[in-house]
Amino acid sequence: MGTNMNTSVHRTWKKPPFIQSPLLRWGLVVGAAIYIALAFGTMDVNWSRVADGIPRGQRFVSAFFPPDFVSRAGDILDGILESLWITIISTVAGIAISIPVGLGAARNLSPRPVYLASRAVLAISRTFPEIIIALFAVKLFGFGPFAGFIALSIGTLGFYGKLLAEDIEDMDPSQAEAVKATGAGWFQWLNYAVQPQVMPRMIGLGMYRLDINFRESAVVGIVGGGGIGATLLTSFDRYEFDSAAAILLIIIGIVMAVEYSSSYIRKWVQ
Amino acid sequence: MPVAQTGSDRIWKRRDRRTQLTVWAVQLSCLMVFVYCWSLVSDKTIWEFVYDAPHQAGDMASRMVPPAWDYMDQLWVAIWDTINIATLGTMMAVVLAFPIAFLAARNTTPSVVFVRPIALFIIVSSRSINSLLWALMLVTIIGPGVLAGVLAIGFRSIGFCAKLLYEAIEEIDTTQVEAVTATGASGPQVLHYGIVPQILPAFAGISVFRWDINIRESTVLGLVGAGGIGLQLNASINNVAWTQVSLILLVILGTVIVSEWVSAKVRHAII
C-alpha cells in the first residue's frame, strides 16, 4: 500500500504553456523586453516641461467644474453647427457615390474589369487618414467647410463602399437566382433580390458612419477644413481651458446622442 | 391593412396610408435638411477655388514627382517614433481598459448604480474625442513630443478597447461561470477560471485590431506636434517641398500596409 501511494503522490502537473516551442516562447519574451527598453530609451522627453505641465493640467481638469459655455458662445455655436452640416452632407454624398462603386466592387455582380477598377478606387480612398486628405483638400479648395466635406466624403466612400461590396458578396445566392429566373431586368433584380438583403445592415452602417464623420469633422478644423476643430484649436492656443472644456463636453454629448439614436434606428429597421 | 376591397378587385398596396405618409414625410424632411446644409456650406465656399482645383491638383501632382528619395535618411527616426507611439499607446490602453471593462460589464460590475455609470462615462468620453484632439490637449499641457502622442493614442484607445471588451464579457456563457462558482470558488477565482478564459481570444483580437488602427492614427499626430512622421509631413508642406511630401505619403502608405499585414497574421495565429 505505502509504496503505491508514494508513486501517485509525486506526479506533478503544470499548465502547458500557450506557445509550445520554448525557443520561440523565450525569444518572443526577450524580443518584447528589448523592444520596450529601446522604445522608452529613445523616447525624447523633456521632463522639466512635463513637470511644468502638471499645474496646467490641474487647471485644465478644474476647468470642467464648471465649463464656460457663455463667453465664446457665438463661436462655439457656429463651429458646432458647421461641424453638423459637414457631417450630414459628407455622409449623404459619400454614401451616394459609394453605392455605384460598391456595386462595381462586388465580385458576384460585376465583370472583372469593373470589379478591379472599383476595388482600386476603394483601396485608394481608404489608405490615408481623413485628416491628411483634408490637409490636401484645404490646399486645393481653400480654407473652409468645403475642404472638410471633400475629405470626409472620400473617407465615407472608402469605408461604406468596401462594406457594401462585401455585404453583396455575402448575400444568399439562391434568392438572387430565383428573382433572376422570373425574367427580371437588371435594375429590377437589384431592387428585389439585392436591396432587401443588404438594406438593414447598410442602414446601420450608414448611421455608424454618421457617427464617425461627426467625430472626424471635429478635427478637420485643425488643418483648416471648417467646423468646431478650429474653435477648439483657438481656445487651446489662448489657454482658455474653460471654453475648451465646454466644447469637449458638447462633442461628447452629440456623439452620445448620435450613438443612442443610431442603435434605436438599427433596432427599428431589423 | 394595406389590402382593400373595391368592387370585385382587391387592392394591394405595400404600405397603408398612414405609414406611406410617414415615409414620405421622413424622406421629404431628410431632403430638406440636406439641401439646407448644402446651401450653408456652399455659402462659405469660394467657388473660384473649387473650379480651379483640378488644375491645381494636376500642378501639385506634377511637382511631387519624383519623390526625394535621399530625404529618406531623415525619416527613419520618424518611422520608429510613429511605431512606438502606436505600440506603447496601445499597450497602455489595453492595461487600463481591462479593469474598466470588468467594471462596466453588467454581469461583473461591483455596483450597477455607482460604479457602472462611471466606467461607462470614462469609455464614452475616451471614445468621443478623436486622438488628434487628445494630442492637441496633451501638447498644450505637457508640451510637444512623443510622450504626448503615446498618451493621446492611449487615452483614445481605452474607450475603444474597453467597449468591445465589456460587450464580450456581457455575452459570455453563464453556465461555465455557474459551474466554477458551484465548486465554491471565491470572486477573483471565478473571474480567473470562469470568465477570463472565455474572453481572452476576444481581448487579444481587439488589441491587435486597435494597434492596426493606431498605426494609421499615429501618422497624423505630428500635425499638432505630438511626434511621429506627421511632424515631417507638416514641415514639408509648410516649406512647399512637394517631392518630400510625396516620399512621406509613400512611407505612410507602406507603414499602413505592413501593419495591416502584421495584424492579419497575428490575428490569424491567435484565433
Added chain:
Amino acid sequence: MLRLTDLVKQYKTGDKALKNVNLEVPDGQVMALIGPSGAGKSTLIRCVNRLVEPTSGKIHLNDLELTTLGQGSLRRTRRRMGMIFQEYALVERLTVMENVLSGRLGYVPFWRSYFRKFPQADVNEAFRLLERVGLDHMVDKRADELSGGQRQRVGICRALIQNPELLLVDEPTASLDPKTSRQIMRLIRELCEERKLSAIINIHDVLLAQMFAERIVGLQLGEIVYDGPPDGLTPDVLTQIYGEEDWEATIEKVDDEDELGDDTPPQQQAATSN
C-alpha cells in the same frame, strides 16, 4: 414542347456535368428527374432557363432556340418558364405579396416594380393564386415568418403568376417533412393539370417521384440511363441509377402508401397543418 438536343455542360473545373443529353418533354407532361447527388439534375434544369450557360447543344421551347438568345429576349423567354426552388429561395425580407408579385417582374417596367404599382390584373391573379394554395390571409406577412410548407406554396405562386408554359422544379421537398412533401407534390401536380403545364421536377425521393409523375427520367453522371413510366423502376434500374442497394423495400412501399394516401383537399390541409 421542350426539346434538348446534345446538351453538354462542362464546368471551368473540367467536370462534365451533362454529356450529350437528348430529351423531349411534350406539353402537359409532368416528368420527374431522379438520380444521385452530382448526377447533373440541377445543372440540367438551370441550363433550360440559362441560369447556367450550356457549353454546347440546343434547347428548343416550342420553336424558339434558347441557347443563342441575347439578354433581352432571354429575359422575355424566362417569363415563360416558372421555377420552383429547393429551400424555397424566397426573398426573406419581402412580404408574401411582394414575393408573389416578383413573378411579374419580367412583364412590368422598372418604375412600376420599384414603386410596387403592379397592374390590378396582376394583383387579382396574385390573390387568386394565394387563395388557391390557402395563404390569402398571410399577404402581408414577411417571408421569413412562414413555415417551410407555406414558403414553398408562396414559391409556387411566384412561379405560376408568370403564366408559364413550363415549370422547372428543383428539389421542391428537400427541406420539408414527409407529410408536407406530399402535399406540395400533390399541389404541383394538380396545378399542372389545371393549367395544362408541363414540368420537370428534380427529386431525390424515388417514392414521391413514382407517386406524382407520369414519366421518370433517371440521370447518372450526366447521362440519361432510364426513361419510362414510374412502374418501370425495377431494382435493376434503380441499381443502374444509384448503385448497389437493396431496392425491394422502396418499391413495395409504393403500393402500400398509394392506397393509404389521405384524401383531404389541399386547401384544408394548408389551413390545418401549419
